[in-house]
Amino acid sequence: MSKLELLPAVDVRDGQAVRLVHGESGTETSYGSPLEAALAWQRSGAEWLHLVDLDAAFGTGDNRELIAEVARAMDIKVELSGGIRDDASLAAALATGCTRVNLGTAALETPEWVAKVIAEHGDQIAVGLDVRGTTLRGRGWTRDGGDLYETLARLDSEGCARYVVTDIAKDGTLQGPNLELLRGVCAATDKPVVASGGVSSLDDLRAIAALVPEGVEGAIVGKALYAKAFTLEEALAVVAG
């Protein structure tokens, strides 16, 4: 059986590594330099970095140069998110050398463009399915964007390679992942799923790892690492089996 991939997160707002609660603007806890945070996860053995430009996602500016600096400094794989919504922002993101990008709002608001870039870039494009219940949310998770399963079916038919599934109600709360949601998405698609939101403990990672046979490929871990609920080394040991 494949092992669960772990993606420690560095979310950047106003030049700082931060964690939010439920993705709500104004709930930031700051954890200092994004580059230092990313390098620390890399030194601890991470194989992936999940790097998010929150200002670009919220439409409050961007951290594009800093994000590029962090992505370029990594020797590991980088998944880049936040504000990638048109040709220019996609080109800038891919020019950082990141392994793949994660599209959120664009998949809800400009489906033709997303179908086009999926066709052009294949595995380099993932779609972030950020949901409350089964309703997708875009624009910094402030606007409804349609039904999860209808959108998933459309993206599947267009050849989307991978989905990053976030339960907004869980994100940044240390309340445990939404396993039911993950199972539901895995049942609806043959494509790999990356779980995001709520991881609080090594047992949560074990529970997500148990879904690998159903299609879960990875788990994004944020707050739990910054709050030192466990170390990345411990988490990597758990998923190594």
Ligand SMILES: O=C(O)c1ccccc1N[C@@H]1O[C@H](COP(=O)(O)O)[C@@H](O)[C@H]1O
């Ligand atoms: O990661 C967060 O905490 C987060 C909070 C609020 C909005 C977005 C967030 N993160 C990621 O940003 C992209 C979506 O950006 P866009 O809609 O494509 O501009 C997505 O990966 C979210 O998971």
